[in-house]
Amino acid sequence: MIELYLSRSGKPSARVKDINIHSPYDPIKEARKYIHTMFSNRVETVVLIAPGLNYLSLALLEKYPGIRIISLYTDEIFLQNRMIHENIGWFSKGGIPIRDFLFQNLPDMYLESVRIIEWPPSSRVFPSEVKNITREVAQYIRERNGSIKTTRSFGSQWIKNAIRNVAQTQSLSRITSNSSPIVIAASGPSLNKSISLLRTYRKNLVLMALPSSLRILSANQIVPDLFIHTDPGFFAGFHLHYYHSIPAVLPLTAKPLPESFNAPKVFFSQGTELERSLFDLIGEPPFLIPENGTVSGSALFFARNIGFSPVIFAGLDFSLNGLQSHCKPHTFDEFIEAASGRFSPLPTIYLKRLLSQGLLAGKSATTSALRTYAGWFSRFIHTLDFPIYRLFPAGQPVTGMISLDENEFKSLIEKRGPMQPLKITTSDSNGNSIDILLEKWRSDLSSLSELKKTHDPLLHDLLKYADIESYFRFIKKVSTLSDCDKELIQCRSALYRIIDTTYTHSEVY
Numbered sequence: 001m002i003e004l005y006l007s008r009s010g011k012p013s014a015r016v017k018d019i020n021i022h023s024p025y026d027p028i029k030e031a032r033k034y035i036h037t038m039f040s041n042r043v044e045t046v047v048l049i050a051p052g053l054n055y056l057s058l059a060l061l062e063k064y065p066g067i068r069i070i071s072l073y074t075d076e077i078f079l080q081n082r083m084i085h086e087n088i089g090w091f092s093k094g095g096i097p098i099r100d101f102l103f104q105n106l107p108d109m110y111l112e113s114v115r116i117i118e119w120p121p122s123s124r125v126f127p128s129e130v131k132n133i134t135r136e137v138a139q140y141i142r143e144r145n146g147s148i149k150t151t152r153s154f155g156s157q158w159i160k161n162a163i164r165n166v167a168q169t170q171s172l173s174r175i176t177s178n179s180s181p182i183v184i185a186a187s188g189p190s191l192n193k194s195i196s197l198l199r200t201y202r203k204n205l206v207l208m209a210l211p212s213s214l215r216i217l218s219a220n221q222i223v224p225d226l227f228i229h230t231d232p233g234f235f236a237g238f239h240l241h242y243y244h245s246i247p248a249v250l251p252l253t254a255k256p257l258p259e260s261f262n263a264p265k266v267f268f269s270q271g272t273e274l275e276r277s278l279f280d281l282i283g284e285p286p287f288l289i290p291e292n293g294t295v296s297g298s299a300l301f302f303a304r305n306i307g308f309s310p311v312i313f314a315g316l317d318f319s320l321n322g323l324q325s326h327c328k329p330h331t332f333d334e335f336i337e338a339a340s341g342r343f344s345p346l347p348t349i350y351l352k353r354l355l356s357q358g359l360l361a362g363k364s365a366t367t368s369a370l371r372t373y374a375g376w377f378s379r380f381i382h383t384l385d386f387p388i389y390r391l392f393p394a395g396q397p398v399t400g401m402i403s404l405d406e407n408e409f410k411s412l413i414e415k416r417g418p419m420q421p422l423k424i425t426t427s428d429s430n431g432n433s434i435d436i437l438l439e440k441w442r443s444d445l446s447s448l449s450e451l452k453k454t455h456d457p458l459l460h461d462l463l464k465y466a467d468i469e470s471y472f473r474f475i476k477k478v479s480t481l482s483d484c485d486k487e488l489i490q491c492r493s494a495l496y497r498i499i500d501t502t503y504t505h506s507e508v509y
Contacts, residue, residue, distance in 0.1 A: 031055035050122030155465035191315025211239035319395020
């Protein structure tokens with residue numbers, strides 16, 4: 001029971017079961033002292049977790065006027081009686097999920113300098129609530145920071161890939177609904193353990209491969225029914241050498257498939273304005289798969305769209321086997337082994353790679369990226385209305401995924417009988433020229449003097465992908481138009497270069 005009362009200074013205070021949330025003497029002085037110890041330099045955004053009556057916001061605004069504060073409360077009583085109403089507030093039973101609230105109020109441009117602060121008295125009184133809120137905030141920030149990092153690395157490549165994929169598309173393919181069991185082959189170390197089962201039950205299930213599993217499937221003479229490919233980068237092309245005659249599922253922003261590829265391509269939309277404008281040229285995609293940062297997540301959305309059941313992941317570990325992060329053989333084994341030598345042995349190379357990826361030691365060794373992916377699945381799976389299985393799960397647990405051993409897998413597959421063959425229909429694309437669209441982009445950009453005056457989401461997408469740093473600086477600036485123009489010109493110049501070099505730049509797989 002939360003009890004509100006007046007402190008000796010005359011300001012409201014609170015306690016729960018005789019444990020004080022704020023000082024019974026002077027809550028403001030207490031908050032000032034805490035903020036002084038926590039902050040030595042100004043930051044743009046602070047997320048306060050369980051701040052009680054939120055004297056922390058008063059102290060922060062007193063020290064750093066104009067700072068952006070987001071407060072996450074454990075109870076509506078604290079939200080209703082908070083000391084300041086100008087900041088952004090949420091409480092745990094307020095209806096809107098915390099992730100949606102953060103998405104609305106903590107956009108990517110503020111993540112670079114965000115600080116998360118827990119109020120220690122609340123952590124003692126509400127330990128489970130504070131732990132859950134902190135975990136959700138940390139997962140959200142990890143995912144969004146991963147998205148920013150990806151955009152920084154691949155934003156311009158997304159535009160190039162999308163233009164090239166549209167220019168190369170002569171027909172559109174669609175996969176009709178199918179209720180067969182599907183196994184999605186990821187490339188974690190446990191996939192080696194699953195190979196014999198996949199070979200034995202190959203005719204009983206649809207097998208969809210993630211690109212990084214194609215090498216091991218090829219080495220074991222297992223031909224998948226299709227593969228899903230979302231990686232925009234150059235090295236993604238190396239995975240695609242192993243099968244050129246099985247259907248591919250991909251977004252427009254994925255690395256274009258090799259010229260030798262001779263199977264249907266099933267495009268899907270990730271819901272961006274860039275894609276919408278390009279799909280207008282070739283025809284509507286069959287379904288939407290939202291951006292989620294991992295190809296295994298896209299594979300899950302795809303399986304749900306088609307109707308496959310049950311959905312079983314193999315090799316989805318989110319953890320390491322010693323220094324091994326992938327199954328063997330793997331596409332990049334030769335590259336890594338070729339770099340080893342007397343003064344740089346193979347274990348040292350693997351360890352350095354893992355350290356650069358944020359190696360996290362413990363009961364189940366993993367990396368920060370793998371932990372983020374596991375957190376995404378744990379948060380998302382409970383929203384689905386069908387079961388998701390994981391064969392021979394190793395390492396990181398995923399809330400909501402059902403573990404399967406060998407006998408359980410056999411029982412699940414055998415009772416379904418032979419799979420339904422995949423049916424893919426193909427039709428000609430609209431055939432409109434992409435040159436017309438590129439000319440329109442150039443025209444729209446050249447006449448644009450200030451992005452804030454336009455609500456065209458396509459232009460925002462294009463400029464962000466072209467130069468995300470300049471774009472974020474531009475969006476945050478509200479001072480002089482000349483400052484804004486400087487950042488805008490940088491974004492536009494980067495985009496002009498991308499458009500103008502798309503057709504002339506050749507790449508080797």
